[in-house]
Amino acid sequence: MIAAVLNLVALGRDRPSEIDALFGLIKLAALPIGIGAFMAFVFGLWLVHEADYSYGDGWVVAAIVLFVIFAAAGSFGGRRDDATRRLAHELAEEGDAPSAVIRRRVRDPLSLALSYGAGILMVAVLALMVWKPGA
Amino acid sequence: MIAAIRPDSWNLPLFLHILGSVVLFGTTGAIALAAFGARRRPEHAPLLSRVAFRTFLFGVIPSWILMRVDAQWIDNKEFPHNEPGWVGYGYAVSEGGGLLLIVVGILAWLWARNNGTGPKKNLAIGILSSIVLVALGVAWFAMSAKP
Numbered sequence: 001m002i003a004a005v006l007n008l009v010a011l012g013r014d015r016p017s018e019i020d021a022l023f024g025l026i027k028l029a030a031l032p033i034g035i036g037a038f039m040a041f042v043f044g045l046w047l048v049h050e051a052d053y054s055y056g057d058g059w060v061v062a063a064i065v066l067f068v069i070f071a072a073a074g075s076f077g078g079r080r081d082d083a084t085r086r087l088a089h090e091l092a093e094e095g096d097a098p099s100a101v102i103r104r105r106v107r108d109p110l111s112l113a114l115s116y117g118a119g120i121l122m123v124a125v126l127a128l129m130v131w132k133p134g135a
Numbered sequence: 136m137i138a139a140i141r142p143d144s145w146n147l148p149l150f151l152h153i154l155g156s157v158v159l160f161g162t163t164g165a166i167a168l169a170a171f172g173a174r175r176r177p178e179h180a181p182l183l184s185r186v187a188f189r190t191f192l193f194g195v196i197p198s199w200i201l202m203r204v205d206a207q208w209i210d211n212k213e214f215p216h217n218e219p220g221w222v223g224y225g226y227a228v229s230e231g232g233g234l235l236l237i238v239v240g241i242l243a244w245l246w247a248r249n250n251g252t253g254p255k256k257n258l259a260i261g262i263l264s265s266i267v268l269v270a271l272g273v274a275w276f277a278m279s280a281k282p
Contacts (some may be wrong), residue, residue: 001161021179131149
């Protein structure tokens with residue numbers, strides 16, 4: 001959510017120093033987000049055991065698969081965003097003129113699909129946890 | 136085991152309550168990050184002040200309403216007569232946190248109106264938002280562990 005808010009703001013900016021600042025904040029948030037996601041995964045698996053569900057239940061398998069795709073998408077998207085931040089930093093040091101290159105990088109469809117797709121997958125995992133289809 | 140025997144009619148309010156809470160936590164975190172970020176990069180304070188205020192307006196307010204309305208919805212379904220003590224923690228955090236968030240919103244509005252000037256404003260916004268984040272974490276524990 002934090003990354004989505006800052007990314008949305010970055011979509012409307014074209015000064016490299018502003019992109020650098022916004023993506024820098026996303027990078028700051030990335031570590032706690034990663035730790036939180038890892039803990040949710042580990043404690044989620046523990047909870048499946050404690051609540052006497054089976055790891056073979058369809059909704060549990062689906063949630064694990066979606067979570068792994070979420071983690072991969074978030075990681076790839078994060079790396080692409082970090083490359084964009086480094087480019088923005090370089091352009092900011094070279095005069096900070098509005099740049100079509102950085103604008104294209106911020107609006108890169110693959111990066112956006114990875115980042116926002118990861119968010120949608122988390123909502124899907126939450127829905128599986130609540131409705132537990134087939135349980 | 137309550138999860139295993141939860142009636143299907145409770146699922147939608149529970150889902151919306153958790154979704155609202157997650158969005159509330161994330162948007163409050165974004166405000167804290169923008170406020171502290173402006174102290175680190177003061178040249179971008181005007182932009183970050185607008186980020187904080189708009190996030191409050193379009194993120195925090197709707198998600199707080201979603202979280203709070205659905206909390207009441209599921210509370211009415213699950214505990215129509217006597218509610219256990221742990222539900223009270225949730226209400227204390229949502230109401231108390233709501234009041235703190237109103238203060239955050241007013242400060243964010245003043246900060247954005249002054250084009251990001253006033254280092255005390257962003258410090259206060261950052262600290263108050265962080266307190267709300269900790270309180271939401273406590274409520275999260277109370278809702279999960281039901282002490």
